[in-house]
Amino acid sequence: MTKDLTYLDAIREALAEEMRRDPKVFVLGEDVGAYGGAFGVTQGLHEEFGDMRVVDTPISESAIVGVSIGAALRGYRPVAEMQFADFISCGFDQIVNQAATLRYRYGGRASVPIVVRAPSGGNVGGGLYHSQNPEAWFIHRPGLKVVAPSTAYDAKGLLKAAIRDDNPVVYFEHKYLYRRAKGPVPEGDEIVPIGIAATRRTGDDVTLLTYGAMVTPSLEAADRLAKEGVEVEVIDLRTLLPFDKDAIFRSLDKTSRVLVVHEDVKTLGLGAELSAVIMEEKFDRLDAPVMRVTYPDTHAPFSHVLEAFNLPNVETIAKALRRLAAY
Numbered sequence: 499m500t501k502d503l504t505y506l507d508a509i510r511e512a513l514a515e516e517m518r519r520d521p522k523v524f525v526l527g528e529d530v531g532a533y534g535g536a537f538g539v540t541q542g543l544h545e546e547f548g549d550m551r552v553v554d555t556p557i558s559e560s561a562i563v564g565v566s567i568g569a570a571l572r573g574y575r576p577v578a579e580m581q582f583a584d585f586i587s588c589g590f591d592q593i594v595n596q597a598a599t600l601r602y603r604y605g606g607r608a609s610v611p612i613v614v615r616a617p618s619g620g621n622v623g624g625g626l627y628h629s630q631n632p633e634a635w636f637i638h639r640p641g642l643k644v645v646a647p648s649t650a651y652d653a654k655g656l657l658k659a660a661i662r663d664d665n666p667v668v669y670f671e672h673k674y675l676y677r678r679a680k681g682p683v684p685e686g687d688e689i690v691p692i693g694i695a696a697t698r699r700t701g702d703d704v705t706l707l708t709y710g711a712m713v714t715p716s717l718e719a720a721d722r723l724a725k726e727g728v729e730v731e732v733i734d735l736r737t738l739l740p741f742d743k744d745a746i747f748r749s750l751d752k753t754s755r756v757l758v759v760h761e762d763v764k765t766l767g768l769g770a771e772l773s774a775v776i777m778e779e780k781f782d783r784l785d786a787p788v789m790r791v792t793y794p795d796t797h798a799p800f801s802h803v804l805e806a807f808n809l810p811n812v813e814t815i816a817k818a819l820r821r822l823a824a825y
Contacts, residue, residue, distance in 0.1 A: 499684070499685045499686070500682035500683060500684050500685065501682070501683060501685060502680060502681065502682060502683070503650045503654070503680065503681075503683045504650060504676065504677050504678075504679065504680045505647075505649070505650045505653045505671070505672075505675045505676055505677070505678070505679040505680070506537065506538065506539055506676040506677055507650070508650040508651070508653040508654035508683050509539055509615075509653050509654065509657055509671060510539055510540065510541065510542070510543070511654055511683070512653070512654040512655075512657040512658045512661075513525060513539075513540065513543060513577060513657070514542070514543060514546070515658065515687070516575075516577075516657075516658055516661045516662075517543070517546075517547055517551060519687075520575060520661075521551075522573060522574045522575050523551075523574075523575045523576075523577065523661055524547075524550070524551040524552070524553065524569075524574060524575075524576055524577070525540060525543060525547075525551065525552050525553065525576075525577045525579065526552075526553035526554075526555050526562060526565065526566065526576060526577075526578055526579070527540075527553075527554075527555055527562055527578055527579030527580070527581065527615075528554070528555055528556075528557055528562075528579070528581045529554060529581070530543075530544075530552060530553070530554060530555075530579050531544040531549070531552050531553070531554040532544050532554075533554075535579065535581075536581050536582075536617075537617060537673065537676055539579070539615075539676075540552065540579070558588070559580055559585050559586060559587075559588035559589035560588055560589045560591070560592055562578050562579075562580070562589060563578055563589035563592035563593055563596075563597070563612075563614065564589075564592050564596070565578075566578045566597075566612040566614075567592060567596050567597050567600070567610055567612060569612075570597075570609070570610045570611050570612045570666075571600070571608060571610065575611045575612070575613075575661055575662075576612050576613070577612075577613045577615060577661060578612060578613065578614050578615065579615045579617075580614060580615065580616045580617070581617070582617055582618075582624075582627065582628050583616035583617055583618035583619075583630060583631070583632055583670060584618075584626075584627045584628060584629070584630045584632070585627070586614065586616050586632060586668075587632070587635075589614075590635070593614060593636070593639075593642070593666065593668070594635075594636070594639045594642070596610075597610045597612060597641070597642070597666040598639050598640065598641030598642045598666060599641055601641065601665070602640075602641060609664040609665070610665070610666045611661075611662075611663060611664045611665065611666070612666050612667075613657070613660045613661055613666075613667050613668075613669050614666070614667070614668045614669065615657075615669050615671060616632075616668060616669065616670050616671070617671050617672075617673050618630065618631050618632065618633070618670045618671070618672055618673065618710075619631055619670075619672040619673050619674055619675075619710065619711055619761055620674070620761065620793075620798055620805055620808075620809060621674045621711065621805065621806075621809055622673050622674055623800065623802050623805065624673075624798065625798055625799065625800035626797055626798055626800075628798075629798035629805070630798060631670075631710075631760070631761045631762040631763075631793070632762075633646060633668075633670050633738055633762060633768065634762055634766060634767050634768055636668045636739070637738050637739040637768055637771070641665070641666070642665070642666055642667070642668060642739060643660070643663065643665050643666070643667045643668070643692055643693075643737070643739055643740070644667070644668045644670070644737070644738040644739040645659075645660060645667060645668075645669055645670065645692060645736060645737050645738065646670040646672070646709045646710045646735070646736065646737075646738055647671065647690075647710075647736060648672075648675070648679070648709060648710050648711065648712075648713040648714075648734050648736070649679055649681055649713075650679055650680055650681045650682075650683050651681060651682065651683050651684070651690070652690050652696070652734075652736055653671065653675075653679075654683050654684075654690075655684075655688060655689050655690030656669070656689075656690045656692065656736065656737075657669060658687075658688075658689045658690075659689040659690055659691060659692050660692065662689070663692060667692070670710065670738075672710045672711040674711050675710075675711055679714075690736065692737050693737045693740050693741075693742060694736065694737065694742055694745070695733050695734060695735050695736055695737070695741070695742035695745040695746070696733070696734045696736055697731065697732070697733055697734075697745070697749070698713060698717060698732045698733070698734050699717055699720050699730065699731060699732040700729075700731050701720065701724075701728075701729030701730045701731035701732075701753065702729050702731070702752050702753060703728045703729045703730060703753055703755070703823055704723075704728065704729075704730045704731070704753050704755045704756070704757060704819055704822055704823055705730075705731050705733065705746070705749040705750055705752075705753045705755065705756045705757070706719075706720060706730050706731065706732045706733065706756075706757045706758075706759060706815075706819070707733050707735060707746060707756065707757070707758045707759070707769075707772060708732065708733070708734060708735070708758070708759040708760060709734055709735040709736060709738065709760065709768075710760075710761065711761060712759045712760055712761055712810060713732070713734050715759075715810065715811055715812045715815055716732050716759050716815055717732055718812045719812045719813075719815035719816040719819060720732050720819070722812065722816050723816060723819050723820070723823070726820070728819065728820070728823045730819060731749050731752070731753060733745060733746065733749055735768075738768055741768075741772070743775065746772070746776070747779070747780060750776065750780055750783055750784075751780075751783055754783055754784060754785040754786070755784070755785055755786045755822050755823065755825070756772075756773075756776055756784075756788045756789070756822075757788075757789050757790070757791065757815075757818055757819060757822055758772050758773065758788065758789070758790045758791075758792075759790075759791045759792070759810055759815055760790075760792055760793075760810075761792070761793055761809065761810065762792060762793060763792060763793050763794065763795045763796070764790060764792040764793070764794065764795055765795050767790075767792055769790040769792060770790075772788070773788040773790065776788050785825065786822055786825035787825075789818055789821070789822050791810045791814055791815050791818045792810060793808055793809065793810065794808055796808065
């Protein structure tokens with residue numbers, strides 16, 4: 499059985515189901531209690547689970563993550579909300595130097611099963627501190643897992659998988675998708691495995707790798723190219739660390755061309771790593787250089803007009819696909 503949910507409602511449903519299933523799961527963050535969170539994601543949880551499992555915190559991301567790590571070491575499964583992904587930098591040390599390393603440091607005798615929810619992304623006119631895509635900071639760090647769902651189905655399934663995982667998981671949920679992405683979501687206990695990509699569209703001419711809010715414009719661009727005789731295979735990575743290398747290589751073996759699209763800035767974004775891995779391990783299968791369509795290496799403006807100009811869109815993606823197909 500399935501029901502239509504928004505991306506936001508799917509996240510809330512995953513939290514509620516996991517909290518009912520396991521009394522060790524709890525939520526903490528700024529305004530997550532009676533207020534229901536800055537975006538309303540945790541609305542209703544406080545009424546059902548109370549102060550001890552839906553914990554309002556001071557405005558200190560470092561404290562939020564630090565408390566989560568301590569609780570995880572005592573057997574709990576905290577889900578920490580960063581009100582905006584941009585402010586995750588305030589808890590960066592706790593995530594990369596503590597959560598990511600503790601299992602290794604203790605020779606596997608300790609685990610840190612925390613989830614850090616990070617509302618990220620632009621196209622909402624948020625400007626500085628409210629529109630960034632900092633996923634690349636974390637895909638660089640051994641010991642972490644990083645996911646970025648693009649659909650309501652995956653928003654629920656990946657969050658449930660993240661909560662059950664014994665490793666720290668950074669869960670990037672895109673703000674633009676909260677009330678715009680809607681679709682069928684399974685009722686019950688279905689999860690989406692971490693580390694498995696999804697092929698959203700099949701094609702034999704070009705492989706397009708993307709994730710998060712860039713999946714929709716990528717699919718629209720692929721449909722546009724199909725009318726011009728170019729069939730694009732669109733792969734939604736879903737998990738950014740560890741990414742699904744097998745799915746990428748299977749597609750590349752068919753198409754021999756790869757375009758990476760992401761909303762993060764270009765320099766040292768995930769596209770750079772994907773490009774390097776493909777060219778190191780599959781150079782003989784390439785008929786063209788790996789190309790990227792990304793946000794420029796600049797800050798997020800407050801102006802909607804300037805932000806729209808910076809963001810990858812159907813037109814810029816389609817232009818890159820044409821160039822790649824003609825190479």
